[in-house]
Amino acid sequence: MNPLSRKLRNNYWHLLCHRQEIKDSGDFIRFDWLGEEVVVFNDNGSVIAFNNLCLHRGARIFLKDFGNQPFLCSYHGWSYKNGQLSVPKSQFSSTTDFSSVTLNLLQIDWCGDFLFASISPKFSLASQLSEITPLVERISHSIFARYDFNRYGYDCNFVIAVENALEPLHVPFVHSSSLGLLKLEHDTDTFSGVNSACYFSIGDTRTRKHLLSLNKYFSIDFQYEGYMSVYLFPFTMLSSTFGYSYSLQNFFPGNDENTTQFTSRLLTSKLSKLSNRNIMEPLFHSASKINRQVFDEDHLICKQVPLASWSVEPPPLVTRFEERIVHFRQSCKSELIADNYNL
Numbered sequence: 339m340n341p342l343s344r345k346l347r348n349n350y351w352h353l354l355c356h357r358q359e360i361k362d363s364g365d366f367i368r369f370d371w372l373g374e375e376v377v378v379f380n381d382n383g384s385v386i387a388f389n390n391l392c393l394h395r396g397a398r399i400f401l402k403d404f405g406n407q408p409f410l411c412s413y414h415g416w417s418y419k420n421g422q423l424s425v426p427k428s429q430f431s432s433t434t435d436f437s438s439v440t441l442n443l444l445q446i447d448w449c450g451d452f453l454f455a456s457i458s459p460k461f462s463l464a465s466q467l468s469e470i471t472p473l474v475e476r477i478s479h480s481i482f483a484r485y486d487f488n489r490y491g492y493d494c495n496f497v498i499a500v501e502n503a504l505e506p507l508h509v510p511f512v513h514s515s516s517l518g519l520l521k522l523e524h525d526t527d528t529f530s531g532v533n534s535a536c537y538f539s540i541g542d543t544r545t546r547k548h549l550l551s552l553n554k555y556f557s558i559d560f561q562y563e564g565y566m567s568v569y570l571f572p573f574t575m576l577s578s579t580f581g582y583s584y585s586l587q588n589f590f591p592g593n594d595e596n597t598t599q600f601t602s603r604l605l606t607s608k609l610s611k612l613s614n615r616n617i618m619e620p621l622f623h624s625a626s627k628i629n630r631q632v633f634d635e636d637h638l639i640c641k642q643v644p645l646a647s648w649s650v651e652p653p654p655l656v657t658r659f660e661e662r663i664v665h666f667r668q669s670c671k672s673e674l675i676a677d678n679y680n681l
C-alpha cells in the first residue's frame with residue numbers, strides 16, 4: 339500500500355490552505371504525511387512550503403499545528419528570513435559560503451486563493467484539477483476566515499477514510515443525529531478528470547427555509563443551495579451547506595498503513611457587513627460542532643473497515659450512490675498499473 343500512498347503524495351498537487359490562513363508574515367500551518375512533515379510559511383510576504391527539518395542537523399522546526407512565529411530552529415539557532423539562511427556568527431568563520439545550503443522546498447501554485455503544494459508534480463495544477471478549476475476558484479473567493487481547526491489520527495488507511503467521505507449511503511445509519519437530520523436527497527454527481535463532486539437537496543423543509551433566510555447576511559457570488567461535497571484527488575474534500583461556510587478536509591496517509599492524518603478546518607464565507615459576524619456566530623459555532631461530531635462518527639465506522647477489505651476493483655455490487663468510489667478506485671488502479679506496482 340505504501341508505494342501507492344507515496345506516489346500519490348509525491349506526484350500530485352495537494353490543497354494545503356487558504357490565503358487567509360497565512361496572510362501575515364510568520365503565519366504557518368504544519369501537516370504530517372507518511373511520517374514526514376510539510377510546513378506552509380509566510381516569509382515576509384512570500385509563501386513557501388518545505389519539509390519541516392532543519393538544514394543543520396535535521397531538528398523539527400515548527401512543532402505546533404499552526405500559529406505565528408519566526409523560522410528559527412531551537413536546537414542551535416539557525417534561522418531563515420527573506421529567503422536567506424542565517425547562522426549565528428560565532429559558529430563559522432566569516433568567509434564561510436552558505437549559498438549551497440538551501441531549504442528543501444516544495445513546488446507551490448494557487449487556484450484562486452487556495453494554495454496547493456507538490457513534491458514532484460506529474461502535471462500542472464490546472465491539468466490535475468481539469469474542469470473543476472472554476473468551481474474551486476469560486477469557492478476560494480467566497481472564503482473570508484478560518485473559524486475552526488480540528489486534527490487527529492484516523493485508525494484506518496486513507497483509502498477507507500476517503501471512500502467513506504465519497505458516499506452518502508452511510509449518512510442515515512452513521513450520522514442519524516447529525517448530518518442525517520438534513521434529510522439529504524441526492525441530486526447529481528459530476529466527474530472532472532480524477533476529481534468529483536456530489537450535490538444534494540436539503541429534504542428537511544424547516545432547515546431549508548431557515549438556511550434560505552440567511553442569504554442576506556452574506557456577500558458571496560457563488561452558492562449551491564443545498565449540500566455539496568467536492569473531492570480533489572487524492573487526499574482532499576471540500577464540503578458546504580448553502581456556501582455559508584466550507585469544511586476543508588485533508589486525509590493524508592500516515593506512517594503506518596492503518597493510520598490517516600486527518601485535518602479539517604471550517605472556513606467561513608464573506609459577510610455582507612462585518613457586524614453580521616455576531617448574528618452568524620451561532621451558525622458557525624453549530625456548524626463546527628456538528629462537523630466535529632460527523633468526523634468522530636466517520637472515524638468510528640472507518641475503524642471497522644480493515645485495509646484487507648479494499649481493492650482497486652469496484653465493490654461486488656455497486657449501489658447508485660457509489661459511482662464516485664468506483665471512479666476513485668479506477669484512478670488508484672491507473673497509478674498502480676502505470677508503474678507496475680502491486681498492492
Ligand code: FES
Nearest residue numbers: 392394395411414
Ligand atoms: S539542528 Fe537546527 S540549528 Fe542545529
Ligand SMILES: [Fe+2]
Nearest residue numbers: 502503513636
Ligand atoms: Fe460520513
